[in-house]
Amino acid sequence: MIAPEQFLREGRTEVYVYVDITNGKLVFMCEEAICKKAVSDLFEGKALDDPEEAKKARNPAYGLKTNTATTGSPYGFIVAKRGQEYVFKSNTPPPVGGKVTKGQECANVSTISDHRIKVVMLGRILLDATGSNLDLTSHKMIEERKVNNSNQMCTLMDMTLRYMDAMKIQGKRWFYRPVASVTTGHLGTFRVK
Secondary structure, three states, X not given: OOOOOOEEEEOOEEEEEEEOXXXXXXXXXXXXXXXXXXXXXXXXXXXXXOOXXXXXXXXXXXXXXXXXXXXXXXXXXXXXXXXXEEEEEEEOOOOOOOOOOOOEEHHHOOOHHHHHHHHHHHHHHHHHHHOOOOOOOHHHHHHHOOOOOHHHHHHHHHHHHHHHHHOOHHHOEEEXXXXXXXXXXXXXXXXXX
């Protein structure tokens, strides 16, 4: 699924947006070439005298906020790591007006219990919101499904958060893809050359 913030349109101008993994900057592609600066500025919300509503209508990622009012807890996001790969991280949202923190790279946490606690919590949230916990209980994961290492648990958490985001559980965001991660202030790490 391509996130709505990656395919943008204004009039007849269609733009594909992605994150340059080497520097964490947004790249705006017009047809098969990088867009002219005026077009990039328009879609980044840098156009002069442009009302806030127009900026948000043009680019769904403009004006996104990550905080307890808009984002579920825990939530997930994808950022660049050392300019070579994308990684999945999880975090708790800051209070309204607060700043996002770097989060926890799922693959770097070797203890499965931390991940399991988060996944079971997501199951409870889903149960309250939908009537089903999708079998995200400790018993099901340990005894029946044999989810017994941190890589499996990270994958389960990543997929669950993407699902919750797509379903708009509690009317909140649960997962930020790379473009939305950049626009909400989630920073990756980059090698200095």
